[in-house]
Amino acid sequence: MRIVVAPDSFGGTLDAREAAAAIARGWRRAVPGDDVREVPLADGGTGFVAVLHAALGGTLHHAEVTGPLGDVVRAAWLEAGGTAYVEAAAACGLHHVPRADRMPETARLACTHGVGELVAAARDAGVRRIVVGLGGSATTDGGAGMLSALGAVPVDDDGLPLPPGGAALAVCDRIDGAPALAGVELVAASDVDNPLLGRHGAAAVFGPQKGADPGTVAELDAALAVFAGPLAALAGREVRDEPSAGAAGGLGAALLALGARVESGAGLVRTLTGLDAELDAVAESGGVAVTGEGSFDAQSLRGKLVTAVARGAAERGVACLVLAGQASAPDDDARAAGIHAAYDVAGEAGLGASLADPAGTLEALAARVAPQWSTGGAATSGNAPS
Template identity: 70%
Template sequence: MRGVRVVVAPDSFGGTLSAPAAAAAIAEGWRRAVPDAVVDLVPLADGGTGFVDVLHAGLGGTLHEPQVTGPFGAPVTAPWLQVGQTAYVESAAACGLHHVPRAQRTPEVAGSVTTHGVGELLLRAVEAGCTEAVIGLGGSATTDGGAGMYAALGLGPLDAEGAPLPPGGRALGRAARLAEPPGSPLAGLRLVAASDVDNPLLGPHGAAAVFGPQKGADAATVEALDAALAHWADLLLREVRDEPAAGAAGGLGAALLALGARVESGAGLVRALLGLDQALDAVAAEGGVAITGEGSFDWQSLRGKLITAVASAAAERGVPCVVLAGQVAVGRREAAAAGVDAAYAVAEHAGGVEASMADPAGTLAALAEHVARRWGA
């Protein structure tokens, strides 16, 4: 059968496949079913894990790989990208959940890990002469409200005696004021918070309640962190607690907003930088299909993450959008409302999560081959 033109534009699949690897696997499976299909690969990111890798692959630039303070305080290698005078910083590279083994995702750890390394990356950007820093938010292990980042910038929280607080969000309940550096450490640096979520800082939809449990927080820890973040919000340079994306990356969004950052959709920003719209224009002209995906297509996917960006861009052009995900937890009605025409789960096709995790690229390719027989003609 004669193949249609296809745009393959996935996010990374959790800790199993990077976005470029996922795109390659989907393309391989698609071409097995439809050898003459024209397949355009546009791997994407929404600000979380893989943000810098995807932009480096698409934009070029200089990739810096410094060691900075990781979530536990030990050094980690955290790449950042310089394109002209713009720095692209991935917060997850410095304090991402992938730095915390599952066995260590405990209530104690959830309340004590730090964003200090993110501040160090911003200082590196200033030293390199950058005038703008785009900070990808998502995939963090932290719920410290950006206090660790502030500490790296000389703005860290102090207790009533003027002593620096220990790292982590739990200690913020004892914060009395911010340190006062002799000058602005980020003078002349425009900040852009590229967020994959629109959650506020506090409450049932806030940083602690929504994202704390996946980082190891139990109910008591969530309550303690939410109270500590509320106290921290009182000390920030301006009121930001209810602004969209303030709760991103464990409240790192709030800290950036208080420094004057503007918020942009991480998925939308990457979509524009890497030419997704132009690729979809070509598909629309030929009556093709858009394929996107991520590790888990769930309710969080519908709150500003990459799948919704691809689906809305496809819908604008009348292009069908199909999701291939590790697991699918979104109903057909919710998916359709987001512009998704169909969603398929690798785990279901492979016969279970364990089988899909044993060979993530192979099982994703196999699913893509199966889907291509339905959508590729």
């Protein structure tokens, strides 16, 4: 039977290719007769460019850009088939901020200026369609840094440019200047559908993982509410409540204000990597689809990659499994999303062991799970998310 292994990256421990390889090794070891195919994926966040480069070829362009806290980071964007693919996390990703440094002050100051530099580099290279992958950011600045890098500068009521970071948006009066993007089609490839503000917004949902405490979350949400006015003026409409406005700390809202069209990052990658053809072959053989990510939680079911894989599998009557670093998504919601079972490395091997040897423990989990499902799609046990 055919098994397709199509995971996202596992946080900062394994990229998508490493995760796919580990799962495939474990499955092949346990059931050597299965035909296991690896299709590493990304949903717009970390690994977006690497996954697409592996699938599409094309040319990687390297650049030194501004990191989330003002330091210089090395990032790459991909030119393939007349389109530029930019990964926001490459410039302002959470992996650029050491875990020990993720605190309220860094959450207040982190900036997307480097994303704008990557977009400008693609524009200057003559590319007229730019897809920006959103996800995995360290920022909550509403895309203000990106806009500034593109010539649309947020200023206070004295006309002075704002300092970097989301907290400074509390005194934003307007956006001066126009972004130099004439003739460029923008696409926001988003991993979530969150709005900009409120309890489902950029600060409340994603701020804590970036170091924001409750007081800082409230401060950033209030600052983004102020910035929503200038964004609406730039867009010619309100963008604050549009789906994906809250993606990447509000970077989605800034892209919407620039006229970007939102696409599912997971859906786009699913198409470009040929996942549908692999799922067709799995369906013909009575096989199984296996996906995964670092933390499979309720947020995963709001447009992240695992749901795109599960949707594609469900369309073909194929069982879909999730192997995750940690799994806490509600069982009923996971089943409703088309996920037949979820397993987690931390629950199997312990959190310490999973962090010390992420590939080995993920491989071991896959080896344990494989015999339960390698019978034509119906599990002999574990047939509900756990």
